[in-house]
Amino acid sequence: MVNAVWLFLLAVGIIVAALTGRIDVVTSSAMAAAKLGVEVAISLIGIMSLWLGLMRLAEEAGLVRALARALEPLTRLLFPSVPRDHPALGAIILNISANILGLGNAATPFGLKAMEELQKLNQTRDEASEAMCTFLALNTSALTLIPATIIAVRLKADSGNPTEIIGTTIFATGCAMTAAIFADYLFRRRKGGRL
């Protein structure tokens, strides 16, 4: 599916630009985006290093394992294919917790650490495992208790009550997460189904 979507975005973009007489946009946008890709990755290096260093400390102190064990009933339900004491579970919990608290900077390094650990368990090198799909389903629906960025935008726009959308956001994100978990469960049950 990702191949079709990638081609769709690229081809439709180029065709629309051509038909609306703005073909130059394609060239400048493509070059700018390529540059941006590197900038985004490079800007991650410092934060990644900081959190991966702390993660290693937490691991050696046995904290990651303790965290995984504390939330075992939940993780066993969601990630039946991951062994009980595996460090992947600790990283997953830290990632989700950081997301819930709205700490985006910390969430990504924890998430990438979780992916690294899940990849160690993966039987197929370049293909996503079931546990990875479950993890990303949780992650993209990202439960956040305080959507800080949009509250700041509302505050700037002189809202009478900038935080009144917290309740509606939690409801919507909760629905999204429930749907993702349920759909993931159905996909997983269709054993071996390549979709």
Add this chain to the structure above:
Amino acid sequence: MSIIAEISRWAIPAFLLLVPLAAYLRKVKVYEVFVTGAEGGFWTAVKIIPYLVGMLVAIKVFVDSGAIDILAYLLKPVFGFFGLRQDLTQIIPLAIMRPLSGSGALGVATQIIAEHGPDSFLGRLASTMQGSTDTTFFVLTVYFGSVGIKKYRYALKLGLIADITGLVASVYIVSKLFG
């Protein structure tokens, strides 16, 4: 609300203090182990580059071409078909942008809020939608890219199911509470 905000404010300092302290008490050579772990940061970031470049180029060409406006125009009758309120059609661009680009979606949401007011129906809806899901394409690209996964299996479908559910739930709850 203020309690959660306080927790968010203190979480990282607490983490920065308690983790090294706990490790030290368990006889871990804290600085040496920290540095060894941190070494991984560089390669993880570098590994993501090809995936990010590929995905960002496709998304930016699509967004900058104006294709979203055309897609939004084509989708308008669908809204009419379901008997939804007419002004809902104005959030179609945001709904399409949301899974593709985090900064793009924030830009569209900010514009809707500026145009209709933060406390209008559309302003509240845009605010809710913005916080209800993450940027699916970005997350999948970065996370899978970091471990060299090229075949996403059903992960993209799951992300989009979450996005559509978040969209429908946002429309429902904002209409119901603030209609």
